[in-house]
């Protein structure tokens with residue numbers, strides 16, 4: 001990792017050794033104490049004695065925390081100027097479409113050097129999918145591949161595989177989301193990669209985990225269906241629905257990013273990489289766990305907070321679709337606001353949180369509900385939710401969604417306006433925080449992208465445009481992999497980084 005250089009600068013070798021020794025000593029003491037419980041007291045006495053004999057140097061660069069791990073002295077650099085969180089981590093990004101690229105873009109936002117491998121002349125298929133500007137990389141691609149470098153390598157070319165293996169040796173993480181078996185067919189099995197680089201973290205997204213469907217190709221909505229989301233989304237009297245949030249693709253990419261940084265952390269201790277696998281079905285289910293909660297609650301009676309209960313409709317065997325009911329313990333619903341007849345987004349989500357029930361009653365002109373036994377307590381309200389929300393809606397329809405929000409916020413009543421993508425794109429506060437960012441692209445001009453939704457206060461994120469296909473091929477070959485100019489010239493004619501040559505025409509021969 002490139003950070004090693006920096007770390008060496010701020011951490012003199014002698015200090016490092018002292019810290020290491022301290023940790024080893026402590027660990028050894030712990031070990032012997034654990035082995036011989038009777039000797040525990042003696043061991044701890046010894047440690048105390050040793051500590052008393054040799055007081056810790058005043059200017060210790062590294063200290064041991066409660067777990068006995070060493071860590072450097074806190075940086076004195078101003079906040080945000082101590083390097084990026086993942087600086088020095090190099091990623092061999094073999095991802096495509098959405099799930100994998102979401103993961104690697106996040107890691108790149110956090111400061112990792114992300115090298116995207118693309119097929120010569122073709123690239124990630126999303127470069128040309130859903131194109132809005134003729135001949136230019138699509139927003140589908142550009143919004144998922146910011147802050148990365150692109151190198152073209154034909155992984156089925158002999159020289160191409162040689163380059164890839166050289167990259168394996170210099171990277172910390174390999175991320176891929178090919179169909180099951182594709183990477184093995186390239187010769188990059190986990191075993192081979194681990195042999196080339198035992199420190200490599202080998203991270204994959206697949207549709208399903210081991211089991212009957214492990215060989216299946218999977219896209220977003222398949223994962224939403226197989227992970228329990230679709231069966232629990234929509235209205236009771238309608239078919240299952242998929243959601244707009246890409247919980248299968250982007251959601252799994254997020255899970256994978258967590259797996260990768262966790263494996264990097266473990267590698268600090270063990271020195272070796274490991275496999276990380278996120279199945280899209282698992283990722284969706286993880287995000288749907290409240291619905292599995294409700295599935296189990298069904299055994300003990302009806303789900304009283306579902307409006308279905310108040311409407312007297314019996315529950316079946318499985319968690320039903322609940323429309324816009326709240327997923328939690330505070331009943332809620334989506335209500336019309338002023339202008340709903342013409343504006344499809346003139347709605348507000350209204351939560352009747354119990355502690356502010358009195359304020360809600362006053363606001364909507366029903367002060368008598370505060371003491372009426374049919375409305376005064378949460379259990380009494382459950383069978384009447386439909387009537388309650390119809391009544392609140394009579395009030396919200398007299399105001400626009402932002403007015404409702406302003407008024408309710410004054411009384412701590414939790415509500416949320418339905419924001420259209422247009423409103424989000426224009427929202428100044430999201431621009432100010434770097435959540436929505438405008439980037440300039442040499443081919444397509446300015447476009448909006450979503451910046452880092454995770455704000456690290458000592459690792460600010462600078463969002464950069466996505467790379468052109470193969471934009472950094474030569475730079476990576478020479479600067480990262482150390483190929484000489486002569487070798488690069490040879491590579492150029494090998495077909496490893498360029499599309500296969502079309503057969504020469506007869507007249508040219």
Ligand code: COA
Pocket residue numbers: 096097098099100117118119120153154155156177178179180181182183185186205206207216217218219220249
């Ligand atoms: N050079 C040469 N060949 C390359 C290459 C390169 N740089 N990069 C990829 N390829 C080849 C692969 O080796 C593979 O070839 P093979 O099948 O002959 O071995 C081929 O391109 C395509 O890979 P595949 O993953 O099968 O792509 P696909 O377009 O058919 O399927 C998915 C797309 C998304 C369905 C599939 O990749 C998948 O199920 N991925 C796992 C789940 C996932 O992430 N889904 C969500 C995507 S958002």
